[in-house]
Amino acid sequence: MLICLSASHKNSSFDVLERLSVGAGDVASGILERHPGLVGAVVVATCNRFEAYLDLDEPTGTSPLSAVRAAIDGVSASTGVAAEVLRDTLELVHGNTVAEHLFAVTSGLESVVVGEGEIAGQVRRALEQARLVGTTSPELERLFQRASQTSRGIKNRTGIGAAGRSLVRLALELAESRIPDWAETRVLLVGTGRYAGASLAALRDLGAENVRVYSPSGRARKFASSHQIIAVAESEFAVAAASADLILTCTTVEHHVITAALLRAGRAQGEATADATADAASRETGCPAGEARGTPETSQRLIIDLGLPRNVDPDVTELAGVELLDLETIRIHAPLEELNATSDARLLVGRAARKFSSVAEEQSLAPAVVALRGHIFGLLDAEIERARRRSDSSEQTEAALRHLASVLLHTPMVRSRELARAGEQAAFLTGLDAMFGIQVDLPAVTLSPGDVEITPTAS
Structure with a gap:
């Protein structure tokens, strides 16, 4: 049984999402240690979402509440x-609806900016991380791989990708009213992670030419070299931050990188340098130092914080x-959904989810189907062996008998798929027991939404 516990911008406060993002890397292992039935x-974890996808291996009809x-x-x-x-925040999704939920999330339909593209990569990296720490399972692998396929299909077949803007681009659109001339704007990019490349591309599309980069983890030089911009060293960071017209932060560190104290220190260092330069200029030109120094800057500074946890101290x-x-x-300024593109995309998500669930349901009866085939062909092999001992057989007769067995099994095979899709696996199992005396214990099957009661959900 698949389970999803979800907190997002739709049902959770920003403060809770920020706290959930801290330590998210250890969550999967910690969950599996607490319940023997959880196998994956x-x-x-993204800037607007925290979700735990779980694979519960429990007998049919067992409530997942303890898990x-x-x-x-x-x-x-x-x-x-x-x-x-x-419990007051997390929304519970389980059974067949988990696939539809993840497919919608991966396709950008549940994002702050509907249709944004970053989420697909974040979902893919979540699976890679689970593989790295050994917490994934075959069913979760199938779920997440199908989610990626669905996302690509929706992007290619609908206008959702074109309609949706990335979080970075939305932030910069909101900033445009504060930026008189992008070409003259001094920009400091803080971070070289998942949003940095997208941020730089968006800045360049707007016409920004003076962009520098700083990395708390020391990766600025490599990023700057590959993107043809200037790297800021640790010793230069405070001054660079204080002198920038626009700071865009997108780093994954778990502490504030930009603070009021840092900006004050940077301004003080910058003024001290300016004073020294002005004094040197006054000695050369004979002008009073105040005239050489000029008027202190009074321009506005804009800081865009895309980090979670927050990169910038309020x-x-x-x-x-x-x-x-x-x-x-x-998030408050996120645009309304593009209705047509979103509607088309959700239809595709629903179709893909039904297909995913039908495959899982058909597979749920696989042990029973194997048992029936084994029973029939076992009887057939025994009869053929007895005929051989009586010298009463030929290759043509054996081939005909095997073909007959396959024909007789065709209808039960078709009915097994039909009953599984309808959620009536028990009918097939009852028939096997009644007709052939075959008893099969199936692995856990998906419950319908009404089978579980849980108090949490906020909307």
């Missing part, structure tokens, strides 16, 4: 968010001329 876990409680405890232990808060807004545009603000 993949965690998707859900154990999973919530595991998330709480790894992230520090109280279990009570999680105290920067206490400084004169500094404006902060963070994820909460960007």
Whole structure:
């Protein structure tokens, strides 16, 4: 049985999402340690979403409630968010609806900016991380691989990709009213991770030419070299931040990279350097130092924080001329969905989810089908062997008998698929037992939404 515990911009506060993102890398392992029936876990953690996809191996008809409680405890232990808060925040998705939910998420239909492209890569990396730590399972592999295929198909067959803008581009569109001339704007890019390349591309599309990059993890030089921009060293960072017209942060570090104290220190260093330069100029030209120094800058500074946890301390807004545009603000200004493209995409998601579920349901009766085929062909082989001992057989007769067995099995095979798709596996099992005395214990099957009760969900 597939289960998803989901917190997103639709049902959770930004503060809770930020806290869930800290320690997200250890969540999957922590969940599996807490319940023996959980055989797989993949965690998707982005700036606007935290989701745990779980594979529960339990007997048919068993409620997943104990596994859900154990999973919530595991998330709480790894992230520090109280279990009570999680129960009031996390939305439970289970059974056949899990595939439809993940397919919609991966296709950008559940994003702040509908149709944004970054989420597909983030979902793919979540599966890769689960593989790395050994928490995935065959069913989760199939789920996530089909999600990627569905996302690509929707992008190619609908206008959702063109209609949706990336989070980066939306942020920069919101910033445009504050930027008089992109070509003259001094931009500092903080971070070289998942959003950095997209941020730089978007900045260049707008006409930004003066872009520098700083990396808290020391990767700025490599990123700058590959993108033909200037790297900022650690010793230069404070001054670069204080002198930038626009700072765009998108790093994954778990502490504030930009603070009011940093900007004050950068301004002080910059002024000290300017004073020294002005004094040197006054000695050369004979002008008073004040005239050589010029008038202090009074232009506005804009900081865009795309990090989660936050890269920027909110105290920067206490400084004169500094404006902060963070994820909460960007989310408020997210555009309405492009109705036609979204409608078409959701139809494709629903179709793909039904196909995924029908395959899983057909596979749920596979042990029973194998048992029936084994029973019939076992009887056939025994009769052929007896005929051989009586010297009463030929290759043509054996071939005819095997063909007859296959013909007789055709209808039960078709009925097994039909009954599985209708959720009536029990009818097939009852028939096997009644007709042939074959008893088969199936692995866990998907429950319908009404089979589980859980108190949580916020909307």
